[in-house]
């Protein structure tokens with residue numbers, strides 16, 4: 001398991017993908033738990049299973065199909081990851097960040113990240129969407145970052161700015177689409193933990209106290225890599241369950257996947273609307 005990748009290793013993967021798909025993607029899309037169905041909307045797809053790509057982390061979680069879909073969505077050339085890998089699966093942070101590196105080398109300028117998240121904000125209900133306006137990088141503060149290792153100077157600076165992790169202009173486009181399509185779109189702060197255990201009620205009260213609106217086990221490492229390389233980011237959480245601040249209910253992965261079925265069509269409408277406006 002690599003602690004970090006060199007540019008030539010990243011390019012090895014990018015060249016392999018570039019050899020299979022003629023389309024040059026402008027937008028990368030990462031689909032979270034139970035949200036993979038969105039990839040079905042991609043026209044004239046080139047499909048590459050993750051296990052055909054060297055170094056690529058293969059998702060082991062139910063609800064993650066594990067393939068790349070390259071094609072057109074609303075006239076935009078897109079590269080969709082149907083499923084993603086998480087740190088808790090045993091991959092290194094470098095591996096978790098590798099797909100975004102490869103996207104950058106293939107010319108992707110905009111990354112749309114989605115995830116299933118627990119709603120920490122008591123106003124959120126399962127099935128709701130939340131526009132991520134900022135994040136709390138608790139997993140990074142504990143030392144787990146995909147940027148550890150020699151800096152890739154060709155891609156970005158040693159100390160990248162994170163003052164606008166989620167692109168203001170893309171957030172505005174998402175708000176416009178939501179208003180036009182009558183979608184309920186909350187806004188808030190996503191916090192990333194390592195998982196895979198869900199949070200205790202005390203964890204959740206703490207997360208609420210430090211300003212989190214939604215909690216999950218992904219996204220922040222990928223966004224960190226994206227911003228290091230100058231890729232603009234739009235992030236959306238699908239709220240799959242209500243965080244259980246008083247310990248009165250259980251949280252299960254089945255619940256997360258079930259909510260995905262309600263979230264996926266709204267998320268598709270939102271993403272399609274944003275792509276049309278790019």
Ligand code: HPA
Nearest residue numbers: 116117118215216217256
């Ligand atoms: N906690 C952490 N990650 C999650 C949750 C949650 O409640 N729901 C979906 N992903």
